[in-house]
Amino acid sequence: MSTASSSSHRHELANGIKAELPIALGVIPFGLIYGVLALAGGLPPALAQAMSAIVFAGSAQFIAAQLIGAGAPGVILLLTTFIVNLRHLLYSASLSPYTKHLPARWRWLLAYLLTDEAFAVTVLHYDGETAVSPNRHYYFLGAGMTLWVAWQTSTAVGIFLGAQIPASWSLDFTLALTFIGLVVPVLKDRPNLGAALSAGLAAVFANGLPFKLGLMVAALTGILVGVWLENLSSQQKESL
Template sequence: MKNDRKQFWLGVRDLMPLMSGVLPFGLITGATGMSLGMDPGMVVGMTALFFAGSAQLAAYSLIQDNAPFVIIVATTMVINLRFAIYSASFAPILGPLPKRYRFSLAYILSDQVYGLCSMPVQMAKNRSERIWYLAGVALALYVTWMISVILGIVLGAGIPAHWSLEFTIPLAFLAMLVTTITSRLLLMVAVISGCCAIAFQLLPFNSGFIVAVAAGVLGGWLLPGWLLPGWLKMRGASHE
């Protein structure tokens, strides 16, 4: 039990360096919700329910455009599809747990949690150690996220409406996008998605976003098959 507590607090400690990225994102999320005229309780409830900043900002944008409820739900589900992949990788250690623990830990799963808990040093630990480490990272992140959004609500309540903080939504997504482009393939996928988003922006109910996501996924699936053979051929020719 002592070692389990140690793993929990180790997870909390390992998350600390990542809080610098979580705090400003949460401030933007809270302040933007207030700038859209939402009630503070609604923003807090939405944050607690979603626990997914990118999906919450996308929902803000759609709410601002008076999109139908079905479109809002579909968009947030598309954005959060990656969590299905994350969950599959944690299924072996979380599966045997009682439902109340399994569902709770699955609910507070996030990109940061997946990144830290899937590192080789964590994969080498036994099942109990991994569960407690995951719980430490996830709970610390959840508390940090909620506090940062509440601070954003407090700050947003004092920001004049004519500042129009709605522009922070696309800026936040651009900031996230830039950090994920680490290869030529990812750059091409981003370009494809961006071009489709522009080309189909006039589709009703902001459904052009879903088209852009589908085009990006399709590009990421097909491009390696087209580019890799040509790249290997060029390398072979250069060694002759």
């Protein structure tokens, strides 16, 4: 391996870490709250922390902690996890063109690190890239690892501090704010704006569906509207 290519690995890795850091900061309060909630739901501290490493999916862990607290059976927990995390199917498909040339161990590792936050940062970076780096998977790795460390650490602190974190601080709001910071700058044209607005409104109206199914319905609505608007505007350009 030449020194030039290894420094480029490092460059991509460092850029991925740098891009993910502010997002990781926004996730820390969310991790703290998960820790508090998991203990309140009756999970033993070791299991609460293990769930962060084994499942590594914030919203599914939140819902699981609440369901366990409510005494829900295991089958419901598994089914809920499946539906809540179905959106990762879309992430997986989105990133597949960027990972298909990689050896299996890389793809297995990156799949483990494929969270909402790592996905959003990585795919938005890839979309905006002008030149394709052969080491771009290190960017994904850097972003994914940064979020992993932030999540494990913050849930551990949350479990340790427990009820000392008052709900009145509204720390859970940082998650929505982080996503606002990520998505708003992307809404530069009508198809993207339409996709965001329609998905958001669909999510509000479908919020009553069981197992958070509304999220999936909303995501698909947004995607369809985005494609429709994009095709519409390209047809208009052709007819001019």
